[in-house]
Amino acid sequence: MPYRIGSAEGFYGDDVTRALPMIEGGHVDVVCFEALSELTLAILRRDQMRDPTRGYTRDVEIIAERILPVAYARGVTLITNGGGLNPISAAAVVRAAAERQGLRGLRIATVGGDDLLPRLPDLLAAGEELLNLETGEPLALGDLPIVTANAYLGAVPIVEALRQGAHVVITGRVADPSLYLAPLIARYGWAMDDWDRLASGTICGHLLECTGQVVGGNSLASVERLPASDLANLGYPIGEVEEDGCFVITKTPGTSGHITQATIKEQLLYEMHDPAAYITPDVVADITELRLADDGPDRVRVTGVRGHPRSDSLKVNIGRLEGYLRELIFTLGWPRAWEKEAQLREMLAVAWEGLPLTRVEYTHPGIDSLFGPLAPPPADPIELIVRVMFTAHDSQTLKTAVRRAMALGLSGPAGMSVSATTVGAEPRPLLGLWPALVSRAAVEPGVSVSPQEIGGTS
Amino acid sequence: MTEAEQLHSIRRVHDLAYGRAGDKGNIANVSVIARNLADYLELRAKVTAERVKAHLGPLVRGCVVRYELEHIGALNFVLYDALDGGATRSLRLDTLGKSLAGAVLYMPLDPDPDSE
Numbered sequence: 001m002p003y004r005i006g007s008a009e010g011f012y013g014d015d016v017t018r019a020l021p022m023i024e025g026g027h028v029d030v031v032c033f034e035a036l037s038e039l040t041l042a043i044l045r046r047d048q049m050r051d052p053t054r055g056y057t058r059d060v061e062i063i064a065e066r067i068l069p070v071a072y073a074r075g076v077t078l079i080t081n082g083g084g085l086n087p088i089s090a091a092a093v094v095r096a097a098a099e100r101q102g103l104r105g106l107r108i109a110t111v112g113g114d115d116l117l118p119r120l121p122d123l124l125a126a127g128e129e130l131l132n133l134e135t136g137e138p139l140a141l142g143d144l145p146i147v148t149a150n151a152y153l154g155a156v157p158i159v160e161a162l163r164q165g166a167h168v169v170i171t172g173r174v175a176d177p178s179l180y181l182a183p184l185i186a187r188y189g190w191a192m193d194d195w196d197r198l199a200s201g202t203i204c205g206h207l208l209e210c211t212g213q214v215v216g217g218n219s220l221a222s223v224e225r226l227p228a229s230d231l232a233n234l235g236y237p238i239g240e241v242e243e244d245g246c247f248v249i250t251k252t253p254g255t256s257g258h259i260t261q262a263t264i265k266e267q268l269l270y271e272m273h274d275p276a277a278y279i280t281p282d283v284v285a286d287i288t289e290l291r292l293a294d295d296g297p298d299r300v301r302v303t304g305v306r307g308h309p310r311s312d313s314l315k316v317n318i319g320r321l322e323g324y325l326r327e328l329i330f331t332l333g334w335p336r337a338w339e340k341e342a343q344l345r346e347m348l349a350v351a352w353e354g355l356p357l358t359r360v361e362y363t364h365p366g367i368d369s370l371f372g373p374l375a376p377p378p379a380d381p382i383e384l385i386v387r388v389m390f391t392a393h394d395s396q397t398l399k400t401a402v403r404r405a406m407a408l409g410l411s412g413p414a415g416m417s418v419s420a421t422t423v424g425a426e427p428r429p430l431l432g433l434w435p436a437l438v439s440r441a442a443v444e445p446g447v448s449v450s451p452q453e454i455g456g457t458s
Numbered sequence: 459m460t461e462a463e464q465l466h467s468i469r470r471v472h473d474l475a476y477g478r479a480g481d482k483g484n485i486a487n488v489s490v491i492a493r494n495l496a497d498y499l500e501l502r503a504k505v506t507a508e509r510v511k512a513h514l515g516p517l518v519r520g521c522v523v524r525y526e527l528e529h530i531g532a533l534n535f536v537l538y539d540a541l542d543g544g545a546t547r548s549l550r551l552d553t554l555g556k557s558l559a560g561a562v563l564y565m566p567l568d569p570d571p572d573s574e
Contacts, residue, residue, distance in 0.1 A: 038482075038483065038544075038545065038546065039545060039546050042546065133483075134483055134484055134485070134539075213478075218478060218556070219478070220476040220477065220478065220559070220563075221476045221491070262476070262491070265489070265491050265530050265531075265532055266476070266477070266478045266489065266491065267478075268530070269478070269480075269487070269489035269491075269527075269532060269534050270478055270480040270487075270489070271480030271481065271482055271487065272480070272487060272489075272534060273482070273485070273487060273525075273534075273536045274525060274536075275525050275527055275534060287527075288527070288529070289529065290529065290530070291529065292530065319546070322547060325549065359549060361549045363550070363551065365551060369550070369551040369552075370550075370551065370552050370557045370560075370561070371517065371557070371560075371561045371564070372514075372515055372516050372517050373515060373516070374513075374514075374515070374517075374561055374564060375564075387551065389549035391549070430546075430547055431546040431547065432543070432544075432546065432547050433483060433544055433546050433547075435483050
């Protein structure tokens with residue numbers, strides 16, 4: 001009997017209740033919820049600055065209220081990195097819900113130690129340069145405000161929590177596929193240098209971690225084959241993994257969507273760079289000898305994943321507040337739309353003279369906003385939408401820029417209007433991500449696993 | 459042939475492949491997946507990293523690296539400095555570059571003998 005992992009969250013805001021048919025139908029042993037994109041932690045920091053008891057994803061509340069009682073009754077383990085910046089508070093929410101529901105004996109574990117923000121000065125002093133992986137620059141403190149600095153942890157602390165008997169594991173920044181690998185290590189006792197098995201479990205996690213994207217969502221190969229009503233209610237994916245690491249990807253029986261070799265290939269290469277070196281905190285996975293085989297309706301078997309030893313460093317993403325941005329959308333119609341567009345740009349250039357704007361970018365949705373100059377623009381468009389994006393180090397500059405632009409309302413090009421929702425919007429923080437490496441030895445001693453039990457002590 | 463008919467008659471990468479774009483920081487990747495081995499071999503011969511780089515123009519400021527996965531009939535293109543600084547600071551409408559797969563699939567399959 002293979003070990004069965006369900007996947008019910010691929011981003012903060014996903015429909016986590018799709019775990020219910022997996023659990024109620026008896027199709028899974030564990031369900032994982034992956035909630036953290038590169039941007040999510042910065043959003044959570046804003047929440048936490050308003051209220052120190054926040055900083056976790058609110059999906060945890062839905063998981064605790066709706067999914068946990070069903071899962072606990074059926075012996076299904078739940079694992080999520082939706083604890084974000086504050087797994088402790090997320091666990092308190094789960095605990096409160098569990099107590100209300102009388103889930104006696106439930107064991108909750110949190111994993112911490114990924115948040116390096118308070119440790120950055122010490123890390124730099126200890127010789128960690130935190131070179132930007134994309135530009136090669138060393139990190140300097142005091143340059144720009146740093147709002148987040150989280151290392152990507154691997155599967156090990158989750159494995160420890162599961163071995164301590166946790167029914168629910170709540171973490172911060174654990175790498176996406178590591179969430180799915182951890183229960184496999186705990187179940188099968190794989191050694192942490194059994195690179196092929198670790199790599200196979202990692203690729204299984206990679207295929208599951210984006211939920212709908214492997215069952216027909218975001219799938220060009222599925223365009224003709226899936227009705228829209230199916231897309232709106234896809235059944236989320238399940239991995240059935242054998243002790244040797246080989247696995248089948250399938251979906252919740254009786255639900256919409258499909259699994260084919262095409263949907264597997266699309267997700268396999270999603271966010272993949274070198275197929276011989278898919279790097280996670282646990283292993284370097286290699287899919288250059290991977291094989292796919294049909295295994296019945298909505299079932300694809302994956303074999304041949306190879307693994308190489310893990311790296312001595314961990315990735316850390318540092319979020320820095322680089323400034324603010326603002327958007328205005330102007331509408332121009334026929335006739336002479338391009339001439340009027342040139343008038344608008346010149347008027348704004350004059351109105352904004354002397355303002356310390358750091359960038360001003362014009363695009364034309366429907367013409368060049370996605371693909372740039374890939375196709376020639378129409379000579380005489382019937383509609384012309386002008387999107388202006390502009391940035392500054394401070395938000396007040398942007399407010400001044402908007403006020404000056406609006407003051408031109410009755411003096412502008414013929415027939416010009418402006419989208420009212422963009423006029424009314426507030427400046428948005430512009431967050432720069434600084435990806436870097438940090439030595440594993442500097443992070444792992446600070447990683448902690450904290451268990452607690454409902455109706456008991458710990 | 460009218461200009462519109464000419465545009466329509468061009469064979470594009472999409473005629474032989476499907477694909478998906480992904481983002482990591484300021485790096486995008488686009489898979490180009492063939493429906494059979496013959497199509498894969500044609501794509502491999504014609505859809506080079508250099509042509510993709512030239513085709514995408516100002517969308518990709520860095521280099522383009524191609525990986526070949528014959529065992530699943532796919533090419534994987536990694537596009538460096540391709541997301542206007544990355545999703546968190548991009549001023550593009552499509553900050554994650556989800557549409558970039560379409561941009562690659564739009565490329566004419568055969569090199570233009572005049573311009574390439």
